[in-house]
Amino acid sequence: MATDGSSNISGLRGRIYGLVENPVFQKAIMALIVINAITLGFETSPTVMAAIGPELQVFDQIVIWIFCVEIVLRIYAHGLKFFRDPWSIFDFIVVAITLTPSNDSLAVLRSLRVLRVLRLVSAVPRLRRIVAALLHAVPGVVAIGVLLLLVFYVFAVISTKLFGSAFPDWFGTIGASMFTLFQIMTLESWSMGIVRPVMEVYSWGWIVFVAFIVLSSFTVLNLFIAIIIDSMQTLHETEQTQTIEEMSEVVQQEHQHRSEEFLELQREIQTLKKLLEERATKAD
Numbered sequence: 001m002a003t004d005g006s007s008n009i010s011g012l013r014g015r016i017y018g019l020v021e022n023p024v025f026q027k028a029i030m031a032l033i034v035i036n037a038i039t040l041g042f043e044t045s046p047t048v049m050a051a052i053g054p055e056l057q058v059f060d061q062i063v064i065w066i067f068c069v070e071i072v073l074r075i076y077a078h079g080l081k082f083f084r085d086p087w088s089i090f091d092f093i094v095v096a097i098t099l100t101p102s103n104d105s106l107a108v109l110r111s112l113r114v115l116r117v118l119r120l121v122s123a124v125p126r127l128r129r130i131v132a133a134l135l136h137a138v139p140g141v142v143a144i145g146v147l148l149l150l151v152f153y154v155f156a157v158i159s160t161k162l163f164g165s166a167f168p169d170w171f172g173t174i175g176a177s178m179f180t181l182f183q184i185m186t187l188e189s190w191s192m193g194i195v196r197p198v199m200e201v202y203s204w205g206w207i208v209f210v211a212f213i214v215l216s217s218f219t220v221l222n223l224f225i226a227i228i229i230d231s232m233q234t235l236h237e238t239e240q241t242q243t244i245e246e247m248s249e250v251v252q253q254e255h256q257h258r259s260e261e262f263l264e265l266q267r268e269i270q271t272l273k274k275l276l277e278e279r280a281t282k283a284d
Contacts, residue, residue, distance in 0.1 A: 017077035020070070029070060030120065036063045038115040068094045085250060087128065094118060102272045129235065137231035143226060148220045152178050162208065166201050168193060185216045 039056050042048045043110070049056070071092055075082045082088045094115050121127045156177035163171040170180045183202055184190040198205045 013077060016073050018075050020077050029067075030124070032063060032066060033117060033120055036060070039063075040117075054184050064095075064098050071095050090118075090121075123142065129239075130232070133228060133232040136235060137228045140227040140231070144220060144223045144227065144265070147223075148216065151215050151220060152181055155181055155208070158208060163198055163202065163205065167198060170198075181212060181216075184213065185221075187213075187217060 036059075039059055043053075043056055043060070074088065074091075078085075078088070082092075098113060121131055153174075156174050159171045159181065160174055160177045164173075164177070169176070171177045180194060184194060190213075195206060195209045198209075
């Protein structure tokens with residue numbers, strides 16, 4: 001969120017702009033989001049609901065109205081610019097979900113009110129940078145995902161042909177093999193639960209699974225981390241470059257302003273000098 005620009009807005013709208021952009025106001029909203037997240041967790045407890053259920057529901061309704069008022073104030077303060085900011089649109093959607101009627105058919109949407117917690121992402125600059133880095137890394141992540149899918153498919157075909165007859169529950173079909181390989185990739189009970197039973201029938205079976213783990217868990221998944229880290233570094237460098245450019249522009253504007261003042265002073269001196277010369281000439 002911008003912290004300046006209110007000088008271009010006057011009247012009531014300018015005062016509201018100053019309010020919604022005030023750090024104290026923003027921190028108060030963040031604190032309310034955190035408190036509301038805690039109370040939403042309490043609402044899942046039958047014991048807590050039996051003790052203070054009505055109070056929590058009243059508090060929840062108050063929070064909903066506060067968030068609605070905040071969004072309305074931000075829309076009024078920023079105008080159409082509000083809908084040009086992705087994070088503002090995100091906040092608007094999250095708050096709109098909380099206004100869903102509490103019908104049984106819409107119970108799923110009502111349960112999504114916990115998404116209000118995600119407003120911390122838009123409110124905390126560091127979290128926004130992380131999300132921006134993840135979005136920036138999407139093309140690379142998609143490419144790695146395709147590569148991982150190819151590795152899964154190749155080893156699923158191999159394992160189905162090799163182990164499908166003896167272990168149909170694990171490797172009877174391509175789908176079953178891919179699910180089993182996914183469990184192996186996560187390293188969840190892969191040795192005692194899957195590989196060692198297979199090795200009791202196929203003593204050389206470890207070669208296939210070790211090769212798969214090296215390719216998937218140790219290589220491809222680490223590429224995901226590398227791409228995200230590279231994306232965060234790129235965004236950080238971009239932010240630094242933008243900051244330097246903005247500072248350079250400010251310095252240039254200040255230098256230009258000083259130069260104009262100096263030229264104006266020179267013109268005034270020249271004018272004064274001419275006046276003095278004219279007076280001296282008339283006096284002679």
